[in-house]
Amino acid sequence: MNLISMGDLTPEDVIDILEKAEELKEKRKRGKTLDVLKNKSLAMLFEKPSTRTRVSFEVAMSSLGGDALYLNWQDLQLGRGEPIKDTARVLSGYVDCVVIRGGHDVVVEFAKQATIPVINGLTEVEHPCQSLADLLTIYELKKDFAGLKFGWIGDGNNVCNSSILAGALVGMNVVVACPKGYEPKKEIVSRAKKLGGNTQITHNPKDAAKDADVLYTDVWVSMGDEAQKKKRMRDFKGFQINDDVVKMAKDDVIVMHCLPAHRSEEITDDVLEGAHSAIFKQAENRLYAQMALLVRVLG
Numbered sequence: 001m002n003l004i005s006m007g008d009l010t011p012e013d014v015i016d017i018l019e020k021a022e023e024l025k026e027k028r029k030r031g032k033t034l035d036v037l038k039n040k041s042l043a044m045l046f047e048k049p050s051t052r053t054r055v056s057f058e059v060a061m062s063s064l065g066g067d068a069l070y071l072n073w074q075d076l077q078l079g080r081g082e083p084i085k086d087t088a089r090v091l092s093g094y095v096d097c098v099v100i101r102g103g104h105d106v107v108v109e110f111a112k113q114a115t116i117p118v119i120n121g122l123t124e125v126e127h128p129c130q131s132l133a134d135l136l137t138i139y140e141l142k143k144d145f146a147g148l149k150f151g152w153i154g155d156g157n158n159v160c161n162s163s164i165l166a167g168a169l170v171g172m173n174v175v176v177a178c179p180k181g182y183e184p185k186k187e188i189v190s191r192a193k194k195l196g197g198n199t200q201i202t203h204n205p206k207d208a209a210k211d212a213d214v215l216y217t218d219v220w221v222s223m224g225d226e227a228q229k230k231k232r233m234r235d236f237k238g239f240q241i242n243d244d245v246v247k248m249a250k251d252d253v254i255v256m257h258c259l260p261a262h263r264s265e266e267i268t269d270d271v272l273e274g275a276h277s278a279i280f281k282q283a284e285n286r287l288y289a290q291m292a293l294l295v296r297v298l299g
């Protein structure tokens with residue numbers, strides 16, 4: 001089983017992973033030793049920086065009795081031009097699973113050539129591991145998904161794309177408010193529709209905020225978009241989650257962000273640190289969602 005797109009999962013897969021995550025979270029918090037992945041190895045191949053994905057996968061493997069090795073792209077022969085298809089076949093002979101963070105086409109090619117499960121650790125198109133942790137967080141706080149309004153304010157980026165598919169899989173209504181030209185991928189929106197999802201794209205942040213159960217944002221400048229920083233800073237003005245936006249949502253709205261955040265750009269410090277913020281719970285849940293995913297893939 002690979003996890004390249006959130007759309008690779010069925011609603012049943014998602015529920016299984018979330019239930020497993022809750023069970024593993026409870027056991028780990030009680031200090032129970034878990035060794036279901038004894039003698040299993042995970043390679044973590046990263047072309048871009050990472051704090052959460054890298055550390056949570058590494059701790060997930062060690063918590064489950066397995067091993068993880070972090071591989072910086074530039075330190076491998078990949079950095080000197082060894083083809084991805086050769087790297088994929090070689091690593092398949094050493095480890096049991098690979099998490100890879102890089103260009104989307106490269107990750108897809110890697111998965112095609114590998115004979116072991118491949119997990120997308122973020123591409124410019126999707127971030128499915130983030131969405132699994134987000135669903136776990138929403139489930140913990142809201143107890144159910146059906147009919148919730150998930151309002152996205154900001155860039156229709158990788159995290160947004162995976163959130164749209166995640167919403168479709170669990171029955172949340174997703175409203176994305178982004179500036180013109182920063183819409184989520186059309187293919188993702190139509191895939192979500194095929195999965196039975198209800199996605200609305202708007203250019204008015206109020207449409208996403210009004211009566212929302214969940215408000216979500218992410219940086220205006222993702223990794224790889226740095227050259228467009230000046231233009232993006234102009235274009236995203238007004239697409240910030242701040243107190244006024246939170247007031248438009250339901251009284252018990254939760255505010256989410258995948259982190260890292262840029263305070264006073266896409267979100268204010270008050271909201272990030274405020275009573276509605278689920279942001280650090282979300283970050284913690286990366287660990288448990290991924291533990292469950294690894295058990296599913298390797299157990």
Ligand code: CP
Pocket residue numbers: 049050051052053054122130258259260
């Ligand atoms: N949210 C997330 O994936 O963070 P990192 O880039 O630190 O892994």
Ligand code: NVA
Pocket residue numbers: 122123124157158159218219221222223258259260
């Ligand atoms: N959209 C951000 C997410 C980082 C976790 C990026 O791609 O940089």
